[in-house]
Amino acid sequence: MLKRIICVIGCLLLTVSLVKAQGWEEITTPVKIFEEGYIQVIGISEEGQSRFRAIRAAEVDAQRKLLEIVQGLTLHGETTIKDGMLQSDVVRTTVHGFLRGAVKCGEKYYRDRGYAEVCMRLYIRGRGGMYDVILPLLKEEKLIKSELPEYKPKLIPKVMPQPETQPPAEVKPEAPQPPVAPQPEAKPTVEKKPEVAAPSKIEVPYDGLIVDVRDFNFKPALVNRIITDKKEVVFDPSKIASNILVERGCGGFTTDLGKAKALLSSWGSKNPMVVKAIGVYKYTDAEVSSDDAAAIYVHNQKSNFLAEAKVVFLLK
Numbered sequence: 001m002l003k004r005i006i007c008v009i010g011c012l013l014l015t016v017s018l019v020k021a022q023g024w025e026e027i028t029t030p031v032k033i034f035e036e037g038y039i040q041v042i043g044i045s046e047e048g049q050s051r052f053r054a055i056r057a058a059e060v061d062a063q064r065k066l067l068e069i070v071q072g073l074t075l076h077g078e079t080t081i082k083d084g085m086l087q088s089d090v091v092r093t094t095v096h097g098f099l100r101g102a103v104k105c106g107e108k109y110y111r112d113r114g115y116a117e118v119c120m121r122l123y124i125r126g127r128g129g130m131y132d133v134i135l136p137l138l139k140e141e142k143l144i145k146s147e148l149p150e151y152k153p154k155l156i157p158k159v160m161p162q163p164e165t166q167p168p169a170e171v172k173p174e175a176p177q178p179p180v181a182p183q184p185e186a187k188p189t190v191e192k193k194p195e196v197a198a199p200s201k202i203e204v205p206y207d208g209l210i211v212d213v214r215d216f217n218f219k220p221a222l223v224n225r226i227i228t229d230k231k232e233v234v235f236d237p238s239k240i241a242s243n244i245l246v247e248r249g250c251g252g253f254t255t256d257l258g259k260a261k262a263l264l265s266s267w268g269s270k271n272p273m274v275v276k277a278i279g280v281y282k283y284t285d286a287e288v289s290s291d292d293a294a295a296i297y298v299h300n301q302k303s304n305f306l307a308e309a310k311v312v313f314l315l316k
Contacts, residue, residue: 040105055109104119125248208311213313231281276292
């Protein structure tokens with residue numbers, strides 16, 4: 001029994017080393033999937049088979065893994081793709097059809113032991129990807145419900161603080177001063193609120209958005225929204241142009257601020273706004289303050305970045 005366990009462990013270690021040698025990496029966690037834009041798995045056959053049978057068995061194993069991962073992806077809130085498949089025969093048939101679009105990214109047959117490995121990839125973005133095939137169907141089947149009202153601002157801040165601030169200037173020690181007679185206590189000053197202005201008054205609008213949700217348990221999903229603390233929708237798929245939704249989904253995901261800015265730059269954004277979320281609703285909706293929501297709204301009126309899904313969620 002002990003020899004068998006040692007043998008199994010040895011085979012697993014050999015498999016890992018061979019997969020790395022091939023340059024294949026499994027992309028299976030939700031954060032990585034939505035960051036990279038695809039699922040990637042390695043299927044492995046049993047030993048002692050001919051090349052054809054081993055490769056076919058490895059393909060079947062990879063397809064099984066892809067189905068499990070797709071079913072586990074979050075649609076919105078706590079609803080998964082599997083939930084949608086259970087609720088609708090049409091959705092289930094579509095998902096299985098979508099899986100047939102997986103592409104092979106490599107194969108290897110090990111003649112000495114008679115087994116094979118196959119790398120398979122399934123895209124969630126782009127023509128034929130999950131957003132293109134599944135998301136419209138889920139809308140038609142009414143599995144995505146928008147129970148929240150659309151956000152309409154009452155006051156629009158004229159000035160938003162820039163995402164990056166300059167370091168404070170060095171303070172030199174002051175020379176000792178003679179004692180000063182005590183003065184009557186001054187009344188505390190009240191900080192003025194930012195002035196408000198119409199979108200036409202903004203000279204340099206923000207043209208992209210980074211939502212920092214690193215302080216919260218936020219889940220990347222097929223449908224991620226931005227809402228206010230009053231549960232009003234600032235951004236959701238309905239704001240996105242159809243062709244952009246296919247290519248970008250509800251925006252990008254990354255765990256690094258520099259990568260977030262680089263991704264927006266690749267989409268044409270030169271001046272992104274960075275907003276820190278104040279909470280998360282149903283795991284997939286990022287809550288922002290009323291002031292930040294108003295700023296997003298007014299700058300979007302000028303640069304239309306929401307319709308182009310120039311939005312990146314910064315994850316922990």
